[in-house]
Amino acid sequence: MLHSTTGTANTLNVNKFWASISMSILVTGGAGYIGSHMVLELIGAGEKVVVVDNLSTGFRWAVHEDATLVVGDIGDAGLVKRVIAEHDVSAIVHFAGSIVVPESVADPLGYYDNNTVKSRSLIATAIESAVRHFIFSSTAAVYGNPAENPVSENAVLQPMSPYGRSKLMTEWMLADAAHAHDFNYVALRYFNVAGADPEGRSGQSTPRATHLIKVACEAALGKRSHMQVFGTDYPTPDGTCIRDYIHVTDLARAHLEALEYLREKDSSNIFNCGYSKGYSVLEVVEAVKRVSSVGLNVRLAERRPGDPAAIVAASTKIRRTLGWTPQHDDLDKIVSQALNWEKRLGSLKG
Numbered sequence: 588m589l590h591s592t593t594g595t596a597n598t599l600n601v602n603k604f605w606a607s608i609s610m611s612i613l614v615t616g617g618a619g620y621i622g623s624h625m626v627l628e629l630i631g632a633g634e635k636v637v638v639v640d641n642l643s644t645g646f647r648w649a650v651h652e653d654a655t656l657v658v659g660d661i662g663d664a665g666l667v668k669r670v671i672a673e674h675d676v677s678a679i680v681h682f683a684g685s686i687v688v689p690e691s692v693a694d695p696l697g698y699y700d701n702n703t704v705k706s707r708s709l710i711a712t713a714i715e716s717a718v719r720h721f722i723f724s725s726t727a728a729v730y731g732n733p734a735e736n737p738v739s740e741n742a743v744l745q746p747m748s749p750y751g752r753s754k755l756m757t758e759w760m761l762a763d764a765a766h767a768h769d770f771n772y773v774a775l776r777y778f779n780v781a782g783a784d785p786e787g788r789s790g791q792s793t794p795r796a797t798h799l800i801k802v803a804c805e806a807a808l809g810k811r812s813h814m815q816v817f818g819t820d821y822p823t824p825d826g827t828c829i830r831d832y833i834h835v836t837d838l839a840r841a842h843l844e845a846l847e848y849l850r851e852k853d854s855s856n857i858f859n860c861g862y863s864k865g866y867s868v869l870e871v872v873e874a875v876k877r878v879s880s881v882g883l884n885v886r887l888a889e890r891r892p893g894d895p896a897a898i899v900a901a902s903t904k905i906r907r908t909l910g911w912t913p914q915h916d917d918l919d920k921i922v923s924q925a926l927n928w929e930k931r932l933g934s935l936k937g
Contacts, residue, residue, distance in 0.1 A: 611635040611674040612846070613718075615661045615709065616683030617654065618645025621724065621780060623789040624839040625680055626651050632843060637674040639667065640683065644793045648935055651788075662705035664712045671716040678720035678849065679713055680842055681706065684753075687797050688728065688893040691750035702753035707760055714768050720849040721761065721772040722842055727831075727859070729755045729776060732895035737831075737863050739901040740776070748893030758857070765855045773845040778831035778861035778900045780838055782921040783928035790928030791835075792935070799871055800832070800922060804929040807879040814883060816868050818890035821897070827868035829897035831861035834915035834924075844909040858909065861900025862916045871918070878922045 612629055616622040617638030622645070629636045636654040639661060650656045655674065659666045661683045670676065684702040685691065691698040706723075713721055728751030729744050746752045761772040781800040783790030791801045806814040819826040841860050848856070866874075876883055905911045915921065 610677035611637050611655075613670065613674070613676045613679045614638050614654075615679065615681045616640055616645065616724075618642055618647065618649050618656065619682060620789075620791045620793065621777075621835055621838060622680075622682040623649040623651075624784060624835045625682065625842050626654050627784060627788060628836075628839040628843045630654060635674070637670060637676065639670060646792060646935075649789050649792065660705070661709045664708050667709060667712045668716055671712070671718060676716070676718055678722070678846060679709070679718055680722045680724075680846070681709060682724045684724070686726075686750065688748045688750050689797075689891045691748050691753070692892045695749035698749045698753045699756075702750070703756045703760075706757040710760055710764055714764060714770050717769075719770055719853075720846070721770065722845050722849070723757060723761060723772060723774045725758055725774040725776045725857075726751060726754045727776050727778045727861070727898050727900065728893075729758065730895075730898060733898060736829075736865070736897055736899040737861075737901035738859070738898060740857050740859055740904055747895060750893070762855070771849055771853055771855045773849060773855065774857045775838075775841060775845060775860050776857065776900075777838060778833055778859070778898065780835050781832045781925060782834040782836065782915065783924045784836060785915070785924060787927065787931060790925065790932070792932055799830075799868060800875065800925050801929070803872055803875040803883060804879070804922070804926045806883050807875055807881040807926065808929055810929070812884065813886050814872075815886050815888045816872070817888050818894065819887050820890070823867055823897055825867050825869050828894055829865040829867050829899065831863065831865050831899040832871070832918060832921060833861050833900075834913070834921050837913045837915050840914070841905060841909070841911050844905075844911050848909055856908065858905040859900040859902055860905065861902050862913060863900055863902045864916075865897060865899040866918060871922075874918050874922050875926070878919055879926055
């Protein structure tokens with residue numbers, strides 16, 4: 588009796604398809620700013636999603652209704668292991684952590700605990716639970732004050748703050764774990780994340796956030812009496828820091844592309860996430876004034892520790908390798924959507 592190899596292959600493909608759609612993606616920190624946008628992208632792509640978030644800076648209402656929210660800490664290995672087993676988790680997208688550079692300078696051990704020690708626990712639990720794909724929320728802060736801009740993934744890594752070092756340590760752990768185990772990862776080095784979901788479903792909601800565009804929008808709406816510009820004596824054209832601002836939805840889409848990369852290529856990689864263009868702090872302030880039609884009370888202040896003068900992404904690698912194409916690369920659009928979200932935020936409950 589003859590057997591059809593084509594039929595067997597088709598059966599295997601069908602089984603693989605049904606197995607994949609029954610599995611879940613675990614998003615840590617999925618009730619927070621970037622994490623909630625990632626959940627929106629995953630749900631929109633038809634993925635099953637489970638979120639683990641301790642709600643220290645996130646919000647229940649920020650989690651899409653089709654995702655499962657488990658309130659807990661990623662450092663609780665037993666909890667994470669149960670979530671992986673109960674929801675048949677096939678990949679982890681890891682956002683949970685602390686992100687404020689000056690705060691990390693004041694509390695370095697707290698940052699090494701929350702960002703590095705707990706990430707180590709999460710990685711170990713993933714490997715023990717046979718989760719083979721891991722996407723990590725890293726940062727451009729691993730580069731420190733780069734010698735050249737735009738800065739590529741191959742640049743010297745010399746973080747200037749405990750925040751940057753805590754993230755770089757996690758990258759090292761992922762690289763070593765991938766070498767030793769059946770485990771692959773993508774680390775995405777974010778530049779300055781800004782904006783809000785174009786459909787108004789989520790945005791930067793954390794009280795006392797330090798993100799420049801959010802702070803400026805709060806000042807424009809009277810939620811702050813003034814805003815500060817930290818440092819006007821940097822070696823830049825107007826003396827203020829220069830950053831590469833990436834829309835949060837474009838960033839979330841980069842994670843989705845990274846997930847497909849891991850599924851298809853089954854190999855590890857590191858990518859910058861930015862637009863390869865920089866704006867100074869004062870240029871951003873002017874954009875907020877322009878979009879809001881409001882004058883801002885801007886006060887000049889001393890430099891903050893840990894802030895590099897300028898950092899702009901070289902984004903060729905992610906565009907070529909993942910086929911990532913930004914859809915929201917427009918500063919005024921980013922500011923406008925952030926401003927609209929800020930107006931709506933007062934009606935939402937935590």
